[in-house]
Amino acid sequence: MHSVEFGAGTPVLVIHGFCVDHRLLLGLDPVFDAHGQWRRVYVDLPGMGQTAAGPEIDSTDAVANAVVSFTRETFGDAEFAILGNSFGGMIARHLVAEFGDQVLGVALLCPVVLADHGSRAVPQRTVIRTNPALxxxxxxxxxxxxxxxxxxQSPGNWSRFRDAALPGLRIFDPAAIERISKNYALREEPEGRFAAFQGPTLILAGRQDHVVGFQDQIALANSYPQSTIVVLDQAGHNAHLDQPVLTAALVKDWLTRVKAWKKSSNVSKT
Known part of the structure; x- marks a missing residue:
């Protein structure tokens, strides 16, 4: 799997959504860089960005298994944190179930909770402010x-979308995406594999997110008792692009909690 890596310190795996690539989340990197020592690993999922996908990548389970293998090869037995967006949020939840206490904390930005689009509680598509001239x-x-x-719609919002989302949208593998889409649900829901994840968690949703909504994300918090749950107004499925300042503040808080959790965990082990 193609990845881009920055910094050194506590590992954090950053996983983008469907039909985009690692560049979707690079705007968050200054938050990591400014708040502690973090080894940030941004991946391109199979069939997206610069990661090829052979015929064996035919489901979300296959993607998840590839990420599990990559994570083991990259981090070994080291503890690590995860930040996942949209489809990457579903993969992040799978990693929590797979790696258990090795995961220090998880941040879920507009995560997929229900794979079946028809079962999701989503608001009506809303554009709060249009910009015909733009x-x-x-x-x-x-x-x-x-x-x-x-x-x-604004010049600043457009520039963030142009730099973060459009590059991946232009290069994904349509055949791979079609195969994965036909088997989009994980074989087993991650939260069914553990009683509760005790690490620091951030669940961030967009009030105007018509793709995955926000109500299912709030309910997901029941499985993550140490979670901050935020629904941002004037934010859609790309909430981190729509509300970058608030998202940065929330990610900073999550990183602070992860560091404290790691410290307390290491103390308890000794």
Missing amino acids: MATLDPLDAADYEAMSVV
Whole structure:
């Protein structure tokens, strides 16, 4: 699996969503860089970014297994944290079930909770503020992709979407995505594999997220008792792009809690 790595210290695996690549989450890197020593590993999931996907990548389970193998090869027995967005949030939950106490903490940004789109509790698609002048300047294909996800259209919001989301949207493998989509649900729900994850958790959702919603994410917190649950207004499925300042503050708080958890865990082991 292709990955991009920065820094040194406590490992953290950063997992993007569906049909994009690691660049979707690079805007969060300054938060890691400014708050402690973190070895940040940003992956490209199979069939996305620069990671190829052979015919064996035919389901979300296959993607999850590839990430599990990558994680073992990359971190070994070291404790690590996870940040997952959307589809990557579903993979992150799988890793919590797979690695257990080796996971120091997990941040879930607009995570997929229910794989079946029809079963999700989602709000009606809403654009709070349009910007026709901006949209008229964009390439039609870019404009269509941006319009499908934007909640508040502005030059700043567009530039974040352009730099973070569009690159991955232009290079994913359509055949691999089709195979995975046909078997999109994990064979076993991660939370059914553990009683409760005790590590520091952040669950962040967008109030206007019409893709995965926010109600299922709030309910997910029952399995993560040490969780901060936030629903951001004026934020859709790319909440970290729509509300970057608030997201950065929440990720900073999560990192602080993870560091404290690691320290207390190491003390208890001695």
